Amino acid sequence: MKQKNHILPIIILSQFACTSPWFAGNAIIDELTVKTGLGIEIMAYVLASVQLGFISGTLVFALFMIADRFSPSVVFMICAILAALCNLSLLSEHIGKWSLLLARFGTGFFLAGIYPVGMKIAADYYEKGLGKALGYLVGALVLGTAFPYLINGTAFGRNPDMVIKITTGFTIMGGLLMVVLVPNGPFRRPSTKLQLQSGPKLFKIVNFRKAAFGYFGHMWELYAFWAFTPLAIQTFNTLTGNTLEVFLWTGIIIMLGGISCALGGILSIRFGSYTVAFVALLASGFLCLVSPVLFSSYPVVFLGVWYVWGMAVTADSPQFSNLVASSAPAELKGTGLTLVNCIGFAITIGSIQLLSFLSNEISPEYIFMVLAIGPLFGVWQLSSRKTD
Structure with missing residues (x-):
């Protein structure tokens, strides 16, 4: 069935627009530190609260099969507006520790109706070539994640409020575009009743389980890598006497991951999602293990390898989503994607908190080695059964 040309670009x-609030709090961390009186621990708290909100949201969405029972475009739009309002609350002059964490929790909760639901919408339109479509889609998520850092690295970033205002406006715009221009897809198979046992049912499917476990290994590394890249650049500057701009280079590193998602999607057409995911996991796991030597290298070497790492750490994400979606029954694709996202993001809490603890206990250049646990586990899962 021929699709309208505007569908994928709009999705x-x-x-991209609706996931931009994800790291908005981290991009203005200095201002939030002043407002709340928190110390260096605020970085882990701010991101962990978003992740916890996302986990809670995806659990609710999966349990009640929201994306499979209701129009996913409408769900996307409603969640975009609510996430935007939570994001906007960061502008309050009287924001404290708990109101900050609640605002970030709310943002994460409603992002659960954006990221996995966006993938569900794509799956409703692309029965074939879904790996390529999801490559572009997750690439947009990664670019949205980098966007606040990129704003902060420009003249606009001199006014931290602009980061929040721009990301909030983008989120509302993205939600409206989706509901107006992207109707329910031709391959959508809505569920007519609630199936509370759908989660255990899905994990009994071998291909689904292997793809999900591989994704969990990938998630152990991904968000901790993003969250602590600013610390890595700061540590490199301290150890070598360089003055690399932290937020600008962090934004660029994350942004390159968006490009690699799209590239991985294209490569999946020829080599398959399994191969792309396997190679990306292997590469990022290797870079975790050798990361300490980068902190005594030249700036061009440090940034160059971190660029490659930033691409490898994300290239497998849409391919795992394709493997998950392809192995789930049509009427449970949305639930399967949401459930796997829920568990995957729960895992990120552990790796983020572990790196936060280790950064205070050991020299920061060694903390990234523990992230290798995830890719190695993912490679083991993919090696035990090919899911393409």
Whole structure:
């Protein structure tokens, strides 16, 4: 069935716009530190609260099969507006520790109706070539994640409020574009009743389980890598006497991951999602293990390898989503994607908190080695059974 040419670009644009609040709090961390009186621990708290909100949201969405029972475009739009309002609350002059964490929790909760639901919408339109479509879609998520850092690295970033205002406006725009221009897809198979046992049912499917476990290994590394890249650049500057701009280079490193998602999607057409995911996991796991030597290298070497790492750490994400979606029954694709996202993001809490603890106990250049646990586990899962 021939699709309208505007569908995928609109989904991509909406996904980019609506995921921009994800790291908005981290991009203005200095201002939030002043407002709340928190110390260096605020970085882990701010991101962990978003992740916890996302986990809670995906659990609710999966349990009640929201994306499979209701129009996913409408769900996407409603969640975009609510996430935007939570994001906007960061502008309050009287924001404290708990109101900050609640605002970030709310943002994460409603992002659960954006990221996995966006993938569900794509799956409703692309029965074939889903790996390529999801490559572009997750690439948009990664670009949205990098966007606040990129704003902060420009003249706009001199006013931290602009980061929040721009990301909030983008989120509302993305939600409206989705509901107006992307109707329910031709391959959508809505569920007519609630199936509370759908989660255990899905994990009994071998291919689904292997793809999910591989994704969990990938998630152990991904968000901790993103969250602590600013610390890595700061540590490199301290050890070598360089003055690399932290937020600008962090934004660029994360942004390159968006490009690698799209590239991985294209490569999946020829080599398959399994191969792309396997190679990306292997590469990022290797870089975890050798990361300490980068902190005594030249700036061009440090940034160059961190660029490659930033691409490898994300290239497998959409391919795991394709493997998950492809192995789930049509009427449970949305639930399967949401459930796997829920568990995957729960895992990120552990790795983020572990790196936060280790950064205070050992020299920061060694903390990234523990992230290798995830890719190695993912490679083991993919090696035990090919899921393409």
